[in-house]
Amino acid sequence: MIDLLIAGGGPAGLAAAVCGALAGMETVVVEPREAPVDKACGEGVMPGGVRALRELGVDLGPAGGRELRGIRYTDGVHEVRATFPDGPGLGVRRTGLHRALWLRARELGVRIVPGRVGDVRQEDDAVLAAGWRARWMIAADGLHSPVRRALGLQGRWHGARRYGLRRHYRVAPWTDFVEVHWSARGEAYVTPVGRELLGVAVLSTERLGFDAHLERFPHLLPLLSGPAAGPVRGAGPMRQRVRGRVAGRVLLVGDAAGYVDALTGEGVALAVASARAAVRCLAAGRPAAYEAAWRRLSRRHRLLTGALVRASGHERTARLVVPVASRFPLVFGAAVRALR
Secondary structure: OEEEEEEOOOHHHHHHHHHHHHOOOOEEEEEOOOOOOOOOOOOEEOHHHHHHHHHOOOOOHHHOOEEEOEEEEEOOOOEEEEEOOOOOEEEOOHHHHHHHHHHHHHHOOOEEEEOOOOOEEEOOOOEEEOOEEEEEEEEOOOOOOHHHHHOOOEOOOOOOOOEEEEEEEOOOOOOOEEEEEEEOOEEEEEEEEEOOEEEEEEEEOOOOOHHHHHOOOOOOHHHOOOOEEEEEEEEOOOOEOEOOOEEOOEEEOHHHHOEOOOOOOOHHHHHHHHHHHHHHHHHOOOOOHHHHHHHHHHHHHHHHHHHHHHHHOOHHHHHHHHHHHHHOHHHHHHHHHOOO
């Protein structure tokens, strides 16, 4: 019997695997795809996420990317910006981040095996899944987690559904900030991820093609003069309500633990934080303590992101976000400082 079985070998699952290995646990990751895996992602890692990855011994150097000094909001007329107070963030291709975590996990002796986690059975002292018997299991299998559904932890969301699309452009970055371009019907996120590469992600409740979304940002379009690099990738719906993050000996980590929105760009930082909290609880033999730990570490994110999503959900208030933020730059700066 192994100590820890992890469903999902994305950034959250690999972060949990690294934490498990550092805690002395024999760890196996089950993942159907070969690394590195590319998915729709804003690709901006907040400063807290960069620090947490380095504390885990993840070498981000070979991943490339660009340092990020802060966040800028603009609607083409008004703008406001704030720098990160505790060091830079990092704009990095998701594939580069994934490979860096994969290499660290393998360095620590984590076994990463191909396959899918189907049925999950629990006994008094073990979890049985994907042909493995483990003392504990972490489900880090993404936004639409099959394990979460199988365990009966999926909640219901009756509000508006938001979706994301991302494309890269071969353009020299004109900024070292994450730029959030606002319109009445969505947002576009511009993240420098290389010397000649930008990632552009759009979020909206409307199901349109990528180019149709970009037409709503006439101040941004002329800046994207270079050719597209790679396909458009999509994700959503973003909002995922979860009834709980603990089911016996199984814990949910990362996006599988519940998701509000990508608006504040804290996905990687929260994934690492939840992975560390989950492994600490398992190492102490107290899996039930993880629920309260997750609520504490995600509370500020849920409040801030929820407020911004509510504002963006109505055309009238969405038009006011940047003008109001530009009138109160100290408040905007405080919000940026609160990001992980």
